[in-house]
Amino acid sequence: MSPPRIPMELYKDLHFLPDAVLDLDGQYKCFNDVYGTETKDSDRPSLKVKPEATDRDKRFKSVLVAGMHVVVAFVVVAFVSVLVLFTCLLY
Incomplete structure (x- = not known):
């Protein structure tokens, strides 16, 4: 050392x-x-x-997790769309 x-x-x-x-x-x-x-x-x-997960939390967990995947996919699509738009404007 x-x-x-x-x-x-x-x-x-x-x-x-x-x-x-x-x-x-x-x-x-x-x-x-x-x-x-x-x-x-x-x-x-x-x-x-x-805190322990409630029965309601356990029941709707798949909806919340799937919901996050949808949000991430939307953000990625929006980002790619903006990149394509700027690329088209530059050329």
Whole structure:
């Protein structure tokens, strides 16, 4: 590993980036409040329990997923149409 390129006095004062920490109100604390302190990753958003899918969500999942495919296809077709239009206008 390469040695640090900053003066050793500054390097010794650096800390790892802190994990997200919730306060008593359920809001995340400011970076300045947790920088340099010992933190745990238990408040990390990706570790939070996700709500269980309802029966309605499960029933309409295929519609929502298929709906996204239609939107993506529409955007692609629109983009290609604009490219063709500009190409025709340039020549």
